[in-house]
Amino acid sequence: MLTDTHCHIDAYDNPLAVLDDARAAGVHVIAVTEDPGKYRLLRTRLGRRDGVDVALGFHPLRAGAASPHDLARFLRLLPQATWIGEIGLDFSRAGVATRKQQRRVFEAILADPQVRTRPVTVHSRGAERETIARLAQAQVPAILHWYTGPLSAVEDALVAGLWFSINPAMVRSKKAASLLQRLPPEHVLLETDGPFARSGSRSAVPSDLLGTLDHLARLWEIPTSEARNAVVENQQRFFGTHGQSPA
Template sequence: MIDLHCHVDLYPEPASILREVDARGTHVLAVTTTPKAWRGTRKLVGARKRVKVALGLHPELVAQRYGEVALLCDLLPEARFIGEIGLDGSPAHRSSLGLQQEVFERILEASAKLGGRIMSIHSRGAATLVLDGLERHRGAGVPILHWFTGTVSELERAIGMGCWFSIGPAMFQSKKGRDLASRMPLKRVLTETDGPFARNGRNAIMPWQAYDCLEGLASLTGGEPEELKQQVQENFRSLSTAL
């Protein structure tokens, strides 16, 4: 099982989540929302080999936590993964979009100077701006567009740029999400949950439920769920050696 975008530290009982991750042999990328949370999450995760911690500054928090971008750049040499980063152009966060772009550009530039990182990227309501930034900083690393909600033309542009995509059960709750997932190249698809924010009814989706989306994807692509599991695992191995 592979969950390439999960906020482990924000579950009500993260230590319990990690024990269950261990028991199930789940691979997790634990993204963080601020650089100050990164070291705490690393301490929480400890020596677990299947759980990696990504250094992040969530675009929704940039208006309040802009000053932490300097800390993120200082910590970047210690981190192989960056996330959650990106831009959010939804109505609730549109007023800070200019500041978000400054932060995103600075992170991409810093990553490029270090030879690139594997990046989990938020692009809600701002996919074109995210792709513009990635084009300006081609050396920033391997971009994984998490829970992509852009247009079909933006998706096609992202595919042409070599972006990867992480999809999860919550994405399949909408027709648009299913349509976008069906158009993604299977060799660049990974699974995620975005837990605990993404939910199945009243319940937060758990890291070991990331593959719950594969049956839906199989029905859209004409494949078999077991074949898709193998493809995701192969993709994960390819990603692990990308940088």
């Protein structure tokens, strides 16, 4: 089964319909959250539902305004979380003023050894080099989601064993094209970042992973079925590094 490793299910108008559509397309969904409160809400809302894992998140732009209580809550929920995300750093214009607070939250999360045993999806906009360096130091083999940083940092990320998740908006962007050229296929995973990422004129949904696969197949000059096998193998290796079986 293909896995959408980064999807904001709680931000769609009708999350359950999106999940039904994903299931029909054979796509397992990792529902990232932006803070521990939203994680608990979404878990309650979805209950025990097949085809989706809710990830415990602390978005860097939320971390800027977080209280010590929020961080404590995150760390308390960590043992029960099967996925972590999204977490990370954002030093773009939106986040530059809260760099200090973001670092405090990110460091506290990376310092918890449980993070090394969970799949993690990470935001790094405008802070790519620092994010990569910290993940490398903490030995967290995370996924860099929607990477838009310098190509010169990609090599460091690969050496650190990091992964890159590709979404439908990226395969349409010129900047991402040069990233895709440089990425070895064995470090590629898939995501939608829906509904924030677009697929053409609408919000991306998990079943759009199939179109992204077509694109990767053309880029790698192999049939789509082989591209699919390659990504599924990557998923297995990625989950294997966390002692988890793939969804």
